[in-house]
Amino acid sequence: MGILEKISDIEKEINKTQKNKATEYHLGLLKAKLAKYRSQLLEPTGKAGAKGEGFDVMKSGDARVALIGFPSVGKSTLLNTLTTTHSESAGYEFTTLTCIPGVIEYNGANIQLLDLPGIIEGAAQGKGRGRQVIAVARTADTVIIMLDATKSDKQRELLEKELESVGIRLNKRKPNIYFKQKKGGGLAFNSTLTLTKCNEKLVQLILHEYKIFNAEVLFREDCTADELIDVIEDNRVYMNCLYVYNKIDQISIEEIDRIARQPHSVVVSCNMQLNLDYLLERLWEELALVRVFTKKRGSRPDFEDGLVMRRGCTVEHVCHSIHRTLVADFKYALVWGTSTKYNPQRVGLSHLMNHDDVIQVVKK
Ligand SMILES: Nc1nc2c(ncn2[C@@H]2O[C@H](COP(=O)(O)OP(=O)(O)OP(=O)(O)O)[C@@H](O)[C@H]2O)c(=O)[nH]1
Numbered sequence: 001m002g003i004l005e006k007i008s009d010i011e012k013e014i015n016k017t018q019k020n021k022a023t024e025y026h027l028g029l030l031k032a033k034l035a036k037y038r039s040q041l042l043e044p045t046g047k048a049g050a051k052g053e054g055f056d057v058m059k060s061g062d063a064r065v066a067l068i069g070f071p072s073v074g075k076s077t078l079l080n081t082l083t084t085t086h087s088e089s090a091g092y093e094f095t096t097l098t099c100i101p102g103v104i105e106y107n108g109a110n111i112q113l114l115d116l117p118g119i120i121e122g123a124a125q126g127k128g129r130g131r132q133v134i135a136v137a138r139t140a141d142t143v144i145i146m147l148d149a150t151k152s153d154k155q156r157e158l159l160e161k162e163l164e165s166v167g168i169r170l171n172k173r174k175p176n177i178y179f180k181q182k183k184g185g186g187l188a189f190n191s192t193l194t195l196t197k198c199n200e201k202l203v204q205l206i207l208h209e210y211k212i213f214n215a216e217v218l219f220r221e222d223c224t225a226d227e228l229i230d231v232i233e234d235n236r237v238y239m240n241c242l243y244v245y246n247k248i249d250q251i252s253i254e255e256i257d258r259i260a261r262q263p264h265s266v267v268v269s270c271n272m273q274l275n276l277d278y279l280l281e282r283l284w285e286e287l288a289l290v291r292v293f294t295k296k297r298g299s300r301p302d303f304e305d306g307l308v309m310r311r312g313c314t315v316e317h318v319c320h321s322i323h324r325t326l327v328a329d330f331k332y333a334l335v336w337g338t339s340t341k342y343n344p345q346r347v348g349l350s351h352l353m354n355h356d357d358v359i360q361v362v363k364k
């Protein structure tokens with residue numbers, strides 16, 4: 001029997017046991033057992049924690065969002081508010097012990113929202129269930145870093161540090177450095193602009209540390225040594241992140257205003273259901289999703305059933321997602337919406353589509 005099963009059995013047993021003098025010892029024993037199993041699960045060296053029991057959730061829907069935050073900031077409450085899934089929420093830390101998936105339906109898209117256990121300082125080294133939480137975060141398209149608006153700005157830095165230390169880069173693009181190892185010829189170093197944070201000598205030193213003596217390196221932007229290291233390591237995950245400050249029902253308007261002005265930040269109250277519509281709007285932006293409607297000749301667009309695509313998608317991408325062979329039969333398309341000058345406009349396969357555009361494909 002897995003440790004999660006044991007925990008849930010004991011919780012059930014506690015719930016159905018009446019509290020009185022006669023059951024006092026029985027309950028006490030159950031609670032001790034419960035505490036023991038919970039700490040085994042949260043123990044870095046514990047076998048149970050290492051196995052990642054309870055984190056194996058299938059990807060589904062159009063995008064995946066992971067909820068990361070310290071304990072008791074309201075992650076589960078958010079899941080309960082935005083989806084039909086229920087995840088236990090309570091005033092004590094580590095109420096959530098596993099990964100719990102829910103689905104947000106928005107703009108016709110299914111967005112998978114993952115509730116996760118809280119993480120604490122040292123999570124990256126395996127404290128709590130930190131390793132597993134971070135492993136799940138790496139699989140997400142966007143992370144929500146949830147913060148308690150009543151607490152200090154320090155928590156944001158701490159969380160960022162934890163994620164940084166395991167190679168997750170938040171709201172950053174991959175550094176624009178061309179790097180290729182060679183068989184011989186030494187170091188060929190170049191840059192397309194003046195570098196102010198790094199130079200050839202430093203690049204050479206860093207490469208030697210990796211025992212790389214022959215390579216081609218071209219800086220296409222003014223990168224730091226850390227960014228070069230990210231490129232050499234080649235295992236970093238670059239992801240969008242939204243900072244969601246919860247519990248604004250507990251702070252002053254001035255303070256709410258200050259927090260809301262920070263970049264990538266949204267203020268909400270899950271309990272009072274404040275600003276959640278705006279949160280979804282911003283999440284949609286971060287996920288860079290667009291919805292496209294199709295229409296057949298002579299009939300109205302199917303506004304019930306849009307196609308969910310990535311921002312930057314072309315007519316060709318849309319054709320692919322309608323049918324595998326459609327591109328081969330493609331003659332031209334008519335598009336209505338904000339991506340065109342005229343409505344409709346005749347376009348080719350490379351035309352870029354915008355959110356809520358309507359498309360009619362004309363075959364050869
Ligand atoms: N004042 C206030 N309290 C909130 C709000 N949202 C959640 N809470 C409370 O915060 C406490 C923790 O909520 P949870 O949803 O369990 O937090 P969590 O982040 O999932 O916690 P763990 O699973 O333990 O990491 C509960 O007592 C909630 O009622 C809010 O908007 N305002």
Ligand SMILES: [K+]
Nearest residue numbers: 072090092095
């Ligand atoms: K909690």
Ligand SMILES: [Mg+2]
Nearest residue numbers: 075076095096
């Ligand atoms: Mg929780």
